[in-house]
Amino acid sequence: MENNKYKRMAKNAGMLYFRMLLTMGVALYTSRVILQTLGVEDFGIYNVVAGFVTMLGFLNSAMSSATQRFLTFELGKSQTKDVRGVFSMSMNIHILIAITIFFLGETIGLWFLKTQMTIPMDRMFAAEWVFHLALISFMVNIISVPYNAMIIANEEMSVFARVSIISVVLKLLIVFMLTWFGTDKLIIYGVLSLIVTIIIFLIYKSYCENKFLDSRFKLFWDKKIFSVMISFTSWNMWGNVASVMSSQGVNVVLNIFFGPAVNAATAIATQASGALNSFVQNLQVAINPQIIKSYAAKDMLYMHQLVCYGAKYNFFLLFFLSVPILVNTDLVLNIWLGSTPDYTSIFLRLTIINILINCISAPLMTSAQATGKIKLYQTLVGGILLLNLPISYLVLKLGGEPYVVLFVGIVISIFAFLARLLILKNLISLPIKEYLKEVIGRGLLIVASVGILYYLFFILILDTLGFWLDSVFISILTLVTIVTFGVGKSERNVIVRQIKKRL
Structure with missing residues (x-):
C-alpha cells in the first residue's frame, strides 16, 4: 500500500477530491438559488428535459467506456503501442455519434417531448428551447470524451482540478446573471449552460493537444481498430442503454404519472446523492487506470487487490459521508434549500441507499471492461438493470406512491451486483x-x-x-x-x- 503506484493513486484521488469539493460546493449553492429563481415547475422541467436528452446518449456512454479502456490498455502495454491511432479513431467515432444523436433528438426526441411528456402548455415553448440547447451541449460533451479519456489514461488528474476552478467561476456567474434578465429565465439558463460547456471543452482540447502529442487529431482510418472498438461498444451499449433507462427512464415515467413537481423532488435527491457519490467516483477514477494497466501487464494479483480494496474503501467513504444525512435528512434539506417539493426526503434516503449498494460494484465494472470480454457481462447485467423500467411502470400503474420505484431500484441493484460477482469469478479468477x-x-x-x-x-x-x-x-x-x-x-x-x- 505504500509503493509508488499506490502513492500516485492517492495523489490523483486527492486532486480529484479538491476538484469535487469545488464543484459540490457550487452545485449545492447554485441549486438553492436556481430553484428559487426558476421556481419548482421550471426547475423540474429543465431537469426532466435535460435528463431525457441524456437518455439519447446511450451510444455515447458505451463508446466513452470503450475509449477509456482502449487508450489506457495501450498505455499499459510494454510494447506495440498505438495510442495515436486509437485516439484518432475514437474521435472519428464520437463525431459520428454526435451527428447521430442530433438527428435522433431533433426527430424522435422532439416528437416525444411534445406529445408524451407532461409539461404545461404555457411552458412548452421554453421546454423546446431547453431541449435544443441541451442537445447541442450534449453533442459538445460527446466530442470532448476522447480528450478527457486521454487525461485519465495518463493519470494527470490535477488538470481536472485546475479546470474545475474555471468551471466553478463560470457557474457562479450564471447564477448571478439569471437575476439580470427579465425575459424567460429558463431559456437564458439553457443558453448560459451551453456557453460554459463549450468553454470547458476548448480548454481540455487545448491542454491535451499541447501536453500529449498522441491526442492531436489526424485524418486517419484503421479498419482493424474500428472493428475492435465497435465490437466492444456494441456489447457495452446494451449495458449503457439498460443503465440509462433504469435511471432517466424511470424519471420520465414519474413525469408521466405525477408531473414536473415530482421530477423536481427527484432532481434534488439525485443532485444531493450525486454530490456524495462524487467522492467515490473520484477514488474510482484514480484506481481505474491501474486496474486496466495491471490486466494489460498480466499482473492479476495486483488487479485482485485493487478490486477488493477499491470496493471496500468506496463503501467506507460513502457510508461515512452519508450517515449524518441519513439520520437528519429533513434538517439537511431545510438548511440547504428551505422549502422542498413533496417526497424529497424519502427520495434522498432511498437514493443514498441505492448508491451505497452500487459503489461496491464500480471496481467490478472496470475489471470487466479491462478484459474486453464483455458479451456475457453486459447481456446479463444489462438485462437485470432494464427490468427496473417495466417493473416501476407496473407498480405505478397499480397505484403505487412515487417513492416505490426507488425500492424497486434497490432490489434490482442487489441482483445486478450478484450477477457481476459471479461473472468476474470466471472472467478474472476473482477470489470470491x-x-x-x-x-x-x-x-x-x-x-x-x-x-x-x-x-x-x-x-x-x-x-x-x-x-x-x-x-x-x-x-x-x-x-x-x-x-x-x-x-x-x-x-x-x-x-x-x-x-x-x-x-
Missing part, C-alpha cells in the same frame, strides 16, 4: 471468498455496529443533541467503527503511520 469477507462482511459489520451504537447512545441517551453536534458525534462514531472493524491490521498500521508522518 476473500472478496465477500473483506468487502461484504466488513461492510455489513460496519452498518450493523453504527446502527446499534447510534440507537443506544444517541436516541436513548443523547436524544437532546442538536443537528450539528449530532452530526459530529455520528461521524466520529462511524470513523472509529471503520478503523476498528473495517480494516485489517496491516492496513490500520499504514493508516496510523501515515497520520503520524503528516503530524
